[in-house]
Amino acid sequence: MACPPEQPTSPSRRRGRGLSRSFFARSALEVAPDLLNKLLVVGDRSGRIVEVEAYMGEDDPASHAYRGPTPRTAVMFGPAGHLYVYFSYGMHWCANVVAGDDGIASAVLLRAVRPVSGIDSMRAARPAARRDVDLTNGPAKLCQALGISGELDGTDITRPGALVRIVDDAVAPPELPTTGPRVGISAAVDCPWRFSVPDDPHRSAPRPRP
DSSP, X not given: OOOOOOOOOOXXXXXXXXXXXXXXXXXXXXXXXXXXXXEEEETTEEEEEEEEEEEOGGGOTTSTTTTOOOTTTGGGGSOSSBEEEEEEXXXXXXXXXXXXXXXXXXXXXXXXXXXXXXXXXXXXXXXXXXXGGGSSSSHHXXXXXXXXXXXXXXXXXXXXXXSEEEEEOSOOOOSSOEEEOOSSOSSSTTXXXXXXXXXXXXXXXXXXXX
């Protein structure tokens, strides 16, 4: 059964608390499922996180940090709770939240959200999306709809007043998230480190199976 669309809210009506650095200072494999159903807030736009992927740095051949720090990946090596934004295929921005201990790279890719507020702004940013369900159902679509670009790389999302925040508004993560292999990679393809809210229609393709 598909989840019903969430009722839009204005920024002034949003409730909840921003996640602390200690929330992110854990293994990406712990942080990733706990991010499900949290609110990703960017200015006056927000969406409920319904799909993520964990990347384990120098222990993960699919991670950008697998071969150690570079100017591009420096933010992934800590501290936790910062935004790692990268340009994909020379066309699109994708956003991750940094997890783990300082000096040990790990991150969680934000793959899909369910739009909650600022939906008109999302539609304007994503004119190619014919349906609202297609506004944010992919990591590049998500960034385009919410206005996340390379200028936000390194943002401390735990800082009060930051443009990008992840908020806990008391909607619990699913007890049994759907898990499966990550998408668009050529190494470590069998690791079941893609987590999503079961049956949510805003997840990205290909839809993960239980």
